[in-house]
Amino acid sequence: MSQAATASASQGSHTGRILVIATHAFTQLMRMKVFYFLAIFAVIALASNFISLPQHEGPESMGSNVLSQIKSWSLGTMTLFSVVLAIVATALLLPKDIEDRTLYTVLAKPVPRFDYLAGKLLGVLMLIFVSLALMDLLMVAVLQVRTSMVLTQQQEMATALGWSQGTIDSMRAETEALGPNWSLQGAVVAVFLRSAVMAAIALMISTFSTSTLFTTIVSFLVYFIGYFQADARDVYLHSGEAGQGVLARLGSLLVSLILPDFQLFNVIDTVIQGGVLPLDVFGKLVFVGFYYTVFYTFASWFIFADKEF
């Protein structure tokens, strides 16, 4: 970080300081050329549109199945990319600052440690957000073009067969549900929220971790276990009926209280299949994601607050 930036960071408000550190972290990560991944995503998004997989399709569908395929490939890639980036990028940040000795310079200034951590996390989240926004833009563009093509073909077929307007409208609505819509955007936000939670967890682990490798491995483990948190909760809540032992109850209670429930974000799969994500459910997901992220960020600060270097 430059002298000027450090000076302004130390003199400004909390928000100002966090933003300066976030911008620096964002730039630092961008220099690692992570955006090259977007080229791979572009290939995947375009391939999902043009590659015709061997499958059976009735003539009435007019290729509408490819719409689900585009969403499935795109959101799957977004999921992988965002989670890997959230974990690896966050795991790299603190060790890199220690290695570069930037951390000592920053902490020698009157910069609260919380601001430092929050800024770093915000930098990672900015990177994920920008990446997802670009991928989303490409997915929506490809999907929009293909949906228009399918709708035109269906309209021509329906007109030739003399279908009533009501039937045409119903078919159109079915196809449009598979195209770009607000629910799809909600799913992309769900992808972002999940990676935000994962970044906060990786940050917390990196505050006491001894190496980048350790942080990465443990974070991925937490990520996987997070998908079974709901199972652990069910085991705890229904353990009386199933006659579970005390240890099993205690273990399941610990997992369900400490780890986040990542399955809540699996609404993505339903959206891919043309389902609608209601606004109230979306709101609750945002709340849950925010709750997890804030909690793990404060936990990071609690560990990091008086850590000696």
Add this chain to the structure above:
Amino acid sequence: MRLVRKSMILLAVALVFGAIRMPFESALRGELEKSGLIPRELEVGTKQKLGQTFAAVSLGGLRTLVATFYNLRAFSEFTEQRWGDVARTFDLIVTLAPHTRYYWETGYWHQAYNAASYYINEEKLPAERRREAWRESIHAGRDFLERGIRNNPDDWSLWANKGFLLSDPNKFPAFRDQAKSFEEAAEAYRKAEATGRALPYVKRFSLYALARVPGREDEALEIARRFYNESERNHTPTLLSLLFVLEAHADASQDMEELAVRLFGTKEKAFEQLGTHWQRTRDRFPVYGVAEALQRLGKDLDIPAGENPLNQPLPPPPGPDQWFSQ
């Protein structure tokens, strides 16, 4: 020592915050499951079948992607005619993507149509075994489709497919009570229509199935009259023929020739279409009054007796007895 103390404090805080969010999380999960926004937990058997893929499958956003790849596998199994594998793979696919109509329709189609047809022609197996395998494939296809309907009760296409299966001349012989099959087919088409999204032919198909249920002719007649009056588009040869036989059933004393001309427009057209209807023995449509009408129309039109469909041999209805005779 300080690190231990801090860790204990952090653990305690995590537990308290976890306890605060647990009821909310649990309720939200219940709400998401109830509204079908997240799939219910995979059963243990399914987890085992998925094997190592299970870990990836658990991750949201990847389930449908994995289903796409399993669909490719199913396609290979289909081309190699490994029907057991096709069925097992589709079981996995629909577990991963339970709201994708395409998978339910393709899975049922492979079992009830492709596998069933395969066993008709598979000469390596003895006739009795082929017959049993044919029947089982159709029943397995039906069970699979009905599972799809239970998962997606508002999907008109799945309901319509159930109607197709139960009223298909090549399939309904697999069901013991054929009148019941036609009744269930009519009900399935009606439910497809009730979704408000079904294609126009579905409601006509509902009539075609109902007309074949003994004892429900009056109900079918009412529907046929309504469709007939509703639009000229509904004046298809099958609907006109069924309207004719249902009217004839309702009043056997009326002039059948006059009724035929009234419905079909001309004597020639009536003769041609009722002749076709008479010969459609495979579909098991009722034929009330058709013989009388053909007799009189043939006489009026000076059709040589040998050319009247009434005097031509009826095509034997193909069915399991014929397919598996040797």
